[in-house]
Amino acid sequence: MSAELSPAEKGKFISARRAVDYVQDGMKLGLGTGSTAAWMVKCLARRVQQEGLQISCAATSTRTAELAKSLGLDVRALDDLGWLDLTIDGADEFDPELSLIKGGGAALLQEKIVASASDQMIVITDPAKEVASLGAFPLPVEVIPFGAMTTKALIEQMLTEMDVAGREVTLRMAGDKALRTDENNLILDLHLQKIGNARELSLMLNQIPGVVENGLFIDICDIVVIGDGAGKVTVKDISDGSSHTEAVTVTAADYSFADPKQ
Known part of the structure; x- marks a missing residue:
């Protein structure tokens, strides 16, 4: 090139x-x-x-x-x-x-x-x-397909107690279908805008049944x-x-x- x-x-x-x-x-x-x-x-x-x-x-x-x-x-x-x-x-x-x-x-x-x-x-x-505080980029969370919308609801409920500026959660799509990862899981994107305590949020997310892993690398x-x-x-x-x-x-x-x- x-x-x-x-x-x-x-x-x-x-x-x-x-x-x-x-x-x-x-x-x-x-x-x-x-x-x-x-x-x-x-x-x-x-x-x-x-x-x-x-x-x-x-x-x-x-x-x-x-x-x-x-x-x-x-x-x-x-x-x-x-x-x-x-x-x-x-x-x-x-x-x-x-x-x-x-x-x-x-x-x-x-x-x-x-x-x-x-x-x-x-x-x-x-x-x-480079950012002063994480969160402007939507935080990806990998979840298993079974009960994915229930997992989404549990995440939304948990976010009401977290120090974040936004709480919208969306299912990542690939065209008109839900995106699948290499492990055949789904991705939920958390539109948080600003994360006050990334360490606490990461721990709380991974305690929710259905969550495989989150995109916070601490x-x-x-x-x-x-x-x-x-x-x-x-x-x-x-x-x-x-x-x-x-x-x-x-x-x-x-x-x-x-x-x-x-």
């Missing part, structure tokens, strides 16, 4: 390429899902091809697994790999404590399992995803890499509270592979 990227896509590419620098030979990696993660998979495959890295990967969705395999990466089941060294994934929102909302791509369950089974999680994102992310289409990348590390920005030069040759699949 030689066409110029939009600023948004350039930012995604910059963050993905920078995050791949953390990968070392012999690592077992978790591969995230979404448009930014797709750039990461392509950048990772290029490093493997150019440097001969020996790595193995667990994917967080069927579409990520298919993309990674098509690029020659060694993709295995998470149970076959055991504990992972590093997971690199995107996010829909992140706050100053590097708490996240994830699940815009309906892969939050596998994403949370893989990230929780890793020594370190790096999130790749863009400046628009105390899981270690580093956020923020790519800016203007030509810079910022790295925030929760372990030492550091934040530094680097200038980045990107040419068409750097992203000359095919467009990432969503």
Whole structure:
């Protein structure tokens, strides 16, 4: 691909390429899902091809697994790999404590399992995803199909006692049918606008029968890499509270592979 990227896509590419620098030979990696993660998979495959890295990967969705395999990466089941060294994934929102909302791509369950089974999680994102308080992005909750509307009603009732600014709950659709996850579950999107206590909300949601998992990632992310289409990348590390920005030069040759699949 030689066409110029939009600023948004350039930012995604910059963050993905920078995050791949953390990968070392012999690592077992978790591969995230979404448009930014797709750039990461392509950048990772290029490093493997150019440097001969020996790595193995667990994917967080069927579409990520298919993309990674098509690029020659060694993709295995998470149970076959055991504990992972590093997971690199995107996010829909992140706050100053590097708490996240994830699940815009309906892969939050596998994403949370893989990230929780890793020594370190790096999130790749863009400046628009940084917020002072989580909640502007609808919070996804994965629920089993049986009694899904009852589960929805229980969530709505629970939200009346939570510190949130909105309480609308909608069933995520794919065309005229309810969207199904890789595990054949459903997604409820919670339009909360602002979450006062994300930790409490996460715990309360997961106590409701029918809820499989929610899209709040608390105390899981270690580093956020923020790519800016203007030509810079910022790295925030929760372990030492550091934040530094680097200038980045990107040419068409750097992203000359095919467009990432969503």
